[in-house]
Amino acid sequence: MAIMLGACVLPATPAMPAPAPVPEEIPVGVLVDLSTGQTLFAREADRRFVPASVTKVMTAYTAFKLIEEGELRLDMPYLYPASLEEEWYAEGSNMFLRAGERPTIAQLLLGITTVSGNDASVALATAATGSLDSWIALMNANAEALGMRNTHFGSANGFPDGGETYTTANDLALLGAAITREYPGLYRRFFGHRGLRWRDIAQSNHDPVTGRVDGADGMKTGYTNEAGFTFLGSAERDDRRLVMVLAGAPSGRERDDASRALLEWGFDNFEHTKLIDRGTIVSSAAVQDGSAARVNLRLESDLAVALPKDIDVDSWKIETVYRGPLQAPIAAGDSVARLRLTIDGESVLEAPLVAAADVPQANLFQRIANAFVSWVQ
Structure with missing residues (x-):
């Protein structure tokens, strides 16, 4: 089942934790x-x-x-x-x-x-x-x-x-x-x-x-x-x-105390959550000079995120990012795009997206058909 992710709003979830315990010094x-x-x-x-x-x-x-x-x-x-x-x-x-x-x-x-x-x-x-x-x-x-x-x-x-x-x-x-x-x-x-x-x-x-x-x-x-x-x-x-x-x-004691506090903060204020399973078709990308006008994109690995606790956020945005259109030929498994997760406009993580199928270079008749579809659109 495909998940179309141009821009989607997810349920309210935790956002930013308490500030990291690292002194300005x-x-x-x-x-x-x-x-x-x-x-x-x-x-x-x-x-x-x-x-x-x-x-x-x-x-x-x-x-x-x-x-x-x-x-x-x-x-x-x-x-x-x-x-x-x-x-x-x-x-x-x-x-x-x-x-x-x-x-x-x-x-x-x-x-x-x-x-x-x-x-x-x-x-x-x-x-x-x-x-x-x-x-x-x-x-x-x-x-x-x-x-x-x-x-x-x-x-x-x-x-x-x-x-x-x-x-x-x-x-x-x-x-x-x-x-x-x-x-x-x-x-x-x-x-x-x-x-x-x-x-x-x-x-x-x-x-x-x-x-x-x-x-x-x-x-x-x-x-x-x-x-x-x-x-x-x-x-x-x-x-x-x-x-x-x-x-x-400035001192060994400050370094040592801050090191311990920072690791504890990282474990205590974030929890690991899997959002999308590896192999899921999440989007598609336009293809130029290919036997098909678009190619499906799938996750190469699970999309997992460390979620901050305790503070709500209004929305998340997940979008497909690539330089397009992609140029044929394309082989299944080629890394061609990235899935980007942002919270309140701030990029949180990116994950690679790979082509879900081969897209050979178009033959003459396919190029004519693709040009006609592009002209009609």
Whole structure:
């Protein structure tokens, strides 16, 4: 059954929740609901800043990718050289590796994700590719592939590098989404640990949400004098995963309190609702030079939305958006349009629409018939 959705009014439903609990002193932030793709909160989300140790999430992502591709083994040992000990021992956050030790890739990853080891990050990079330059090139290639268009990495660990490393909250949210979705097993194995012991040195994880917010499982804090206090975090409840970023907080306490409050706000003030099932024919689009004048459009996946609670809204509007008319030939399954949901004129989310059938290029007689229909109309 087709649902024609040029513009339709839905029953009154919740609209805008209470304001997000992020103080104005924190200049940058974003909260994304991965189950719907919605941004629930944004403040200067495309503003560039220095990520500091949050850089290490990309180092972990790059390692996970190599592991899944069979290019890197978790049990592979690495002989830690004296040159790295001299450069990185006790330099900022540290695993406190010593020359001659043979940590495995798995141990280095835990040193990165749990205690933010600057030394462990450089050791992993060197073990995996033979040089920091090669590793950083991989990090930047991965950032480009993920669509992190306002990001560049100049180091494996986020140590101050004169501004060569920068990112945005939206770009870090893309990275958070990718590492949790693409490598869920490795993510669960290496993120969310509360502490790490290496030799006789025991250290705690500074992650402010794991163990404090129900469903929270990582990811990474960051701090430099230039960058302030930053956090990329995530939590999952009832099949809803939220990813959040806060940057530039004036103190660790403000960052930590706001991080916990923002995740709780996202879960408490929104509920997940499926509006339309995948495969539903929702509209049609005009076709030029095709064997048919129009093609039906269907949803490639469920249309789901995180609905704010407690405040009524007058109407929703759902509309089909495409550059038209579409040019034949068109194959069934081609992504040709988008379904846009707005509330009170504000875009809430978009979902891809695909062609429900093939539309071959018109033959001579079909072109004449189409021209006649167009002329009559």
